Amino acid sequence: RINGDRLWDSLMEMAKIGATDKGGVCRLALTDLDRQGRDLFVQWAKDAGCTITVDKMGNIFARREGRNPSLPPVMTGSHLDSQPTGGRFDGVYGVLAGLEVLRTLNDLNYETEAPVEVAVWTNEEGSRFAPAMVASGVFAGVFDLDYGLSRADQDGRTMGQELARIGYAGDQPMGKPVGAYFEAHIEQGPILEAEDKTIGIVTHAQGQRWFEVTLTGQEAHAGPTPMPIRRDALLGAARMVQAVNRIGLDNAPVACATVGLMQVYPNSRNVIPGRVFFTVDLRHPDDAVLAKMADEFHAALNEILAEGKLTAEVEQIFYYAPVPFDADCVAAVRAATAAAGFSNRDIVSGAGHDACYLAKVAPTGMIFIPCIDGISHNEVEDAKPEWVSAGCEVLLGAMLERANA
Amino acid sequence: RINGDRLWDSLMEMAKIGATDKGGVCRLALTDLDRQGRDLFVQWAKDAGCTITVDKMGNIFARREGRNPSLPPVMTGSHLDSQPTGGRFDGVYGVLAGLEVLRTLNDLNYETEAPVEVAVWTNEEGSRFAPAMVASGVFAGVFDLDYGLSRADQDGRTMGQELARIGYAGDQPMGKPVGAYFEAHIEQGPILEAEDKTIGIVTHAQGQRWFEVTLTGQEAHAGPTPMPIRRDALLGAARMVQAVNRIGLDNAPVACATVGLMQVYPNSRNVIPGRVFFTVDLRHPDDAVLAKMADEFHAALNEILAEGKLTAEVEQIFYYAPVPFDADCVAAVRAATAAAGFSNRDIVSGAGHDACYLAKVAPTGMIFIPCIDGISHNEVEDAKPEWVSAGCEVLLGAMLERANA
Numbered sequence: 001r002i003n004g005d006r007l008w009d010s011l012m013e014m015a016k017i018g019a020t021d022k023g024g025v026c027r028l029a030l031t032d033l034d035r036q037g038r039d040l041f042v043q044w045a046k047d048a049g050c051t052i053t054v055d056k057m058g059n060i061f062a063r064r065e066g067r068n069p070s071l072p073p074v075m076t077g078s079h080l081d082s083q084p085t086g087g088r089f090d091g092v093y094g095v096l097a098g099l100e101v102l103r104t105l106n107d108l109n110y111e112t113e114a115p116v117e118v119a120v121w122t123n124e125e126g127s128r129f130a131p132a133m134v135a136s137g138v139f140a141g142v143f144d145l146d147y148g149l150s151r152a153d154q155d156g157r158t159m160g161q162e163l164a165r166i167g168y169a170g171d172q173p174m175g176k177p178v179g180a181y182f183e184a185h186i187e188q189g190p191i192l193e194a195e196d197k198t199i200g201i202v203t204h205a206q207g208q209r210w211f212e213v214t215l216t217g218q219e220a221h222a223g224p225t226p227m228p229i230r231r232d233a234l235l236g237a238a239r240m241v242q243a244v245n246r247i248g249l250d251n252a253p254v255a256c257a258t259v260g261l262m263q264v265y266p267n268s269r270n271v272i273p274g275r276v277f278f279t280v281d282l283r284h285p286d287d288a289v290l291a292k293m294a295d296e297f298h299a300a301l302n303e304i305l306a307e308g309k310l311t312a313e314v315e316q317i318f319y320y321a322p323v324p325f326d327a328d329c330v331a332a333v334r335a336a337t338a339a340a341g342f343s344n345r346d347i348v349s350g351a352g353h354d355a356c357y358l359a360k361v362a363p364t365g366m367i368f369i370p371c372i373d374g375i376s377h378n379e380v381e382d383a384k385p386e387w388v389s390a391g392c393e394v395l396l397g398a399m400l401e402r403a404n405a
Numbered sequence: 406r407i408n409g410d411r412l413w414d415s416l417m418e419m420a421k422i423g424a425t426d427k428g429g430v431c432r433l434a435l436t437d438l439d440r441q442g443r444d445l446f447v448q449w450a451k452d453a454g455c456t457i458t459v460d461k462m463g464n465i466f467a468r469r470e471g472r473n474p475s476l477p478p479v480m481t482g483s484h485l486d487s488q489p490t491g492g493r494f495d496g497v498y499g500v501l502a503g504l505e506v507l508r509t510l511n512d513l514n515y516e517t518e519a520p521v522e523v524a525v526w527t528n529e530e531g532s533r534f535a536p537a538m539v540a541s542g543v544f545a546g547v548f549d550l551d552y553g554l555s556r557a558d559q560d561g562r563t564m565g566q567e568l569a570r571i572g573y574a575g576d577q578p579m580g581k582p583v584g585a586y587f588e589a590h591i592e593q594g595p596i597l598e599a600e601d602k603t604i605g606i607v608t609h610a611q612g613q614r615w616f617e618v619t620l621t622g623q624e625a626h627a628g629p630t631p632m633p634i635r636r637d638a639l640l641g642a643a644r645m646v647q648a649v650n651r652i653g654l655d656n657a658p659v660a661c662a663t664v665g666l667m668q669v670y671p672n673s674r675n676v677i678p679g680r681v682f683f684t685v686d687l688r689h690p691d692d693a694v695l696a697k698m699a700d701e702f703h704a705a706l707n708e709i710l711a712e713g714k715l716t717a718e719v720e721q722i723f724y725y726a727p728v729p730f731d732a733d734c735v736a737a738v739r740a741a742t743a744a745a746g747f748s749n750r751d752i753v754s755g756a757g758h759d760a761c762y763l764a765k766v767a768p769t770g771m772i773f774i775p776c777i778d779g780i781s782h783n784e785v786e787d788a789k790p791e792w793v794s795a796g797c798e799v800l801l802g803a804m805l806e807r808a809n810a
C-alpha cells in the first residue's frame with residue numbers, strides 16, 4: 001500500500017545533503033548541512049499538507065490532522081543528523097518512512113481518528129554534542145531544557161547557539177501528550193540479515209552508560225627522559241582501551257564496550273603525552289550486568305591510578321536503564337508484520353533511539369529492518385529497497401491500528 | 406667574563422613571545438609568533454653590529470667579522486621554535502648564549518681571527534613539521550631542499566609556503582663552510598641535576614628512528630556490533646602503544662620508545678574507530694640496538710596484523726645513526742669547563758639537536774647545562790641563572806679557542 005519507489009527516491013534525495021566520497025553522509029547535528037536536511041523535510045511535509053511546529057530544542061513536528069483533533073497524536077519519527085562517517089539510512093529512514101505514511105494516507109484520502117505526526121529529533125547521534133538523544137530526552141523530561149541547550153561541541157559552541165544560528169530554535173514548549181510512538185530504523189547490527197528476516201519486532205533496547213575520562217601524567221621529552229620515571233598518559237589510556245575491550249568480551253555474548261573518541265595532549269611526536277581525554281561506552285540489556293561492567297571499568301582505572309603515576313577525572317555523563325517497549329505497541333507491530341506476511345523475529349536494540357526516551361512518556365514500539373553486513377555508523381551503510389518498503393508498510397499498519405483505536 | 410644578567414634578561418624577554426598561562430612557551434615553527442621571535446633576534450644581532458643573512462630554509466646567520474674574513478666562521482646556535490607546550494630554554498638558550506658571546510666580544514673590543522656566527526635553525530622541534538632538525542639537515546646536505554620546503558603541517562601547509570608568508574624565505578644557497586660548530590643546550594633529562602654537575606660535556610648523541618603508522622579496521626556502531634566481529638583500529642593502536650613502551654623497557658637502561666601523537670577517526674563516542682594514525686619514536690646510543698628495537702616494533706605490529714582484522718601502512722620517516730662529536734671540539738669544551746672550574750661530567754644527548762647534523766659537515770661539540778627535575782618539552786621547564794651563565798661562559802671559551810686556532 002505504501003509507495004516504495006517514492007520512499008527510496010526521497011531517501012536518495014536527502015542523502016545528497018552531506019554526501020561523502022565513499023557513498024555515505026556527514027551531516028552533523030546543527031551544522032548548515034543539518035539545516036538543509038531540515039529545510040527539505042519541512043518543504044516535503046508542507047507539500048503533503050502538514051502543519052509544522054518546532055520546539056525549543058529544535059525538534060520538528062509535521063502534523064496531519066485527524067477526525068478528532070483533540071486526541072493526542074500517534075507519532076513516528078527519528079533523526080536527520082549523522083555520524084562524521086555516517087550512512088544514508090540511520091535515522092533518515094525513520095523520518096522519511098513517516099513522511100511516506102503521510103503521503104500514502106493522502107493518496108488514499110484516508111482520515112485517521114487521531115492526528116498523525118512525524119517528528120525530527122535534534123542531535124540523536126550524540127556525536128557532535130554528547131550525549132545521544134538529548135533533544136528527545138528533554139521532550140520526555142529526562143533532561144531539563146537548560147541542560148539540553150547548554151550541551152557544547154568540542155569547539156565550545158552550544159546547542160542553543162547553534163539552533164539559533166540555523167533558525168531552528170523553535171517557540172513550542174517542551175513535551176506534549178503523545179497517543180503512541182513508533183520508530184522505524186535499520187537494525188545497525190548483523191542479526192536480521194544473518195537469519196534472513198525482513199522485520200525485527202523490537203521488544204527492548206539495551207541500557208547504556210557513557211563515561212568521560214581525563215588521564216593526567218606529565219609531559220616530558222621523548223628522548224632524554226628515562227622509561228622508568230615517565231608518567232605517560234597515553235600509556236595509561238592504551239591500557240584502558242584494552243581493559244574496556246576485555247570487559248565487553250568477558251560479559252559476552254551481548255555486552256558491548258567501546259572507546260570511540262580519544263584526544264592526546266600535546267600530541268607531538270617527541271613529547272611524552274601529559275594528558276589524554278577519552279570516552280567509554282558500555283552497553284548491556286540487563287541493568288545489573290551493566291552496573292557490574294561499570295564497576296569493572298572503575299576497577300581497571302583504579303588499578304592504573306594505584307601505581308601513582310597518573311591522576312584521573314572520570315564522570316558518567318549518560319546512563320539509561322534497559323528499555324522494555326509497550327506491550328500493545330509491540331503487538332501492533334507484530335500484527336502489521338503478520339498481516340503483510342513478512343518474515344520476522346523479536347529483537348533487542350543494541351543502539352539507543354529517540355524511541356527509548358519516548359517510551360517514558362508514551363506507549364512506544366520500534367520496527368527494525370536489516371542492513372547490509374550489519375554495518376552502520378559507516379559510510380558504506382546500506383539497505384535493500386524491499387526491506388525499506390517492508391518496514392514502512394509495517395509502520396503504516398501499526399500507526400493506523402493505534403490512530404483508529 | 407660573559408654578562409649573566411644580560412643573557413637572563415634576553416631569555417625572559419624572548420619568553421614573552423608565545424608565553425603560556427603555565428609559564429611556558431608555545432611558539433611553533435613558522436607561525437606569526439616564530440616570526441616575532443626571529444625579528445627580535447635579528448634586531449638584537451643588528452644592534453650588536455652583526456650582518457644578517459637568511460638561507461632558503463629560513464636559517465638565520467648573524468655574523469661578527471673576524472680579522473681574517475676568508476676563514477670559515479666558528480659558529481654557534483640553536484632554534485627559536487618550541488613544542489606546543491614548550492619551555493623558555495629549549496633551543497632559545499643556545500641562540501641567546503651565542504648572542505651573549507657576541508655581545509661580550511663587543512664589550513671587550515675583542516677581535517677574533519675567524520669570523521663568529523650565531524645561527525637560528527628553522528623547525529628544530531619537528532612538532533609542527535616532521536621530522537626534527539629538518540633545516541639544519543638541509544644545510545648539512547642530509548635532505549635536499551625540495552624535501553625540506555615540502556614538509557607539511559597537519560593542515561597541509563608547507564614549510565616553503567609558511568617561510569614565504571612570514572618573510573623568512575631567504576636568498577642564500579644552502580650550506581657553507583663552517584670552521585667549527587658549538588651548541589649550548591639544556592640537558593632535557595635528569596642526570597646533571599641528580600649528580601649536581603653544572604656542565605655536561607656532550608660526547609655523543611643517541612640515534613633515532615621515527616615511524617608513522619596508520620592502522621585501518623572498520624567503522625561500526627558501538628551498540629549493536631558484537632565484540633568478536635569488531636575490527637577496532639584503536640584497540641590495535643592501544644596494543645602498539647604498550648608494545649612500544651615494552652621495547653623501551655626491554656632495552657633498558659638507555660633506550661627510549663614513545664608514541665607521542667595519535668589521531669583517531671572518526672573519533673565519535675559511539676563509533677568503533679575505523680582508522681588510527683600514530684607516530685613512534687625509538688632512540689638508542691648504539692646503532693645495532695636501535696636497529697633491533699625497530700625490528701621488535703615491526704614484529705609487534707605484524708603480530709597484530711596476523712590476526713587478520715586490521716591492515717597497516719607503516720613508514721620510517723626519520724633515521725639518524727648515533728653521532729660521535731668531534732674530539733677536538735669536545736676537548737675545547739672540556740678545557741673551557743676546566744678553566745672556569747665548573748663541576749662537570751661527560752654525557753650522551755638523549756635529544757636530537759641541530760649539532761647532530763652540523764657534525765656531518767663541521768667539527769662539532771655541545772655543552773649541556775642542567776634543567777630543573779630534568780623536565781623539558783613541558784611548560785614548567787626551568788633552569789637556574791647560574792647554570793645559564795656557566796654554559797655561556799664555557800661556550801665563549803670553546804669558541805674563542807677555535808676562532809683563534
Ligand SMILES: NC(=O)NCCC(=O)O
Pocket residue numbers: 090124125126132133188350351352353626627628675
Ligand atoms: N541509532 C543510533 O545510531 N543512535 C545513536 C545512539 C547510540 O549510540 O546508540
Ligand SMILES: NC(=O)NCCC(=O)O
Pocket residue numbers: 221222223270495529530531537538593755756757758
Ligand atoms: N632538543 C630537542 O628538543 N630536539 C627535538 C628533537 C628531538 O626530539 O630530539
